[in-house]
Amino acid sequence: MTGFGSPWVLVFLVTIPIFYYVYRNIIEKKKNEAIKFSNLGFIKSALGDKKKIKRNDMLFYLSLLALALMIIGFSNPHIPLQQEKEGVNVVLVIDVSGSMQATDYQPTRLESAKRSAEILVKSLEQKDHAGIVVFESGATTAAYLSPYKDKVIDKLQSIAPKEGKTAIGDGLGLGIDMAASIPNKKKVVILLSDGVNNAGVISPAEAVSFARLNDIQVYAVGMGSNEKVILGYDWFGRPLYAELDEATLQSIAKETGGKYFKSVDDNTLDLIYKNIGEDIEREKEETNIKDWFFFAALIVFLVQLYKRYGGGRIIQ
Secondary structure, three states: OOEEOOHHHHHHHHHHHHHHHHHHHHHHHHHHHHHOOOOHHHHHHHHOOHHHHHHHHHHHHHHHHHHHHHHHHHOOEEEEEEOOOOOEEEEEEEEOOHHHHOOOOOOOHHHHHHHHHHHHHHHOOOOOEEEEEEEOOOEEEEEEEEOOHHHHHHHHHOOOOOOOOOOHHHHHHHHHHHHOOOOOOEEEEEEEEOOOOOOOOOOHHHHHHHHHHOOOEEEEEEEOOOOOOEEEEOOOOOEEEOOOOHHHHHHHHHHOOOOEEEEOOHHHHHHHHHHHHHHOOOOEEEEEOHHHHHHHHHHHHHHHHHHHHOOOOOOO
């Protein structure tokens, strides 16, 4: 909806009908006084010819229009337009724990996640900012929030796997802190994990509260397979399987106004990141349009000058 920075200025618009009323009264009074006289020449002089009357009326109405446009301009009008100026802060939070070395995705889960994340970064708009946080037993920054997507992609490609556990809360907390580091922009965090939160100092619930406090949406991606994936064997030769805590990821997305996606192979992961890039909504921002009204007023004023003095007329 259209808004005004100084709506009280619009009060002066009441002068427009007042000026019109006074103008019409003067014209009518002039006509009535002329009729009282029997001198035909005086009447013609007072009433004027129709062409001249129409011209004077037009000049007066142009003056009123220019005045109205100026008043609206001074009221500082603004309208919501697609947010192009500020863009969006997008932070990728990627699990690099030991389980991300599983080979059910080609060549590994982590390499597949990096390739899919690159699809997302490339889909961002010019004035969006992107950053990367990685986590295992703790969390660290892999790429600082930046509008230079090529540099972010370079950092993304250099991410290496770790052998630690899975600190989802720490990774999400650091990602939220990064997303909030540049104010006055919409903020989105994309969390990818294939495991269960079993390390770190920040719980997923605490990270969610932090996200809600900063009005940050979290899109959560759970990485797994349709079949059980063996990561290794314990001391007794029993297999250790990759576990995905979907309930926690679903809760994170729901509580922050984001969405949860389940990936089961390379193709679905690529599709998920592509859809997330398309799904990020650009907020409407209030764009000042007062200059439009000042420009229109100038055009009307120039038209009035041309009608008054142009077309062969001589300035008196």
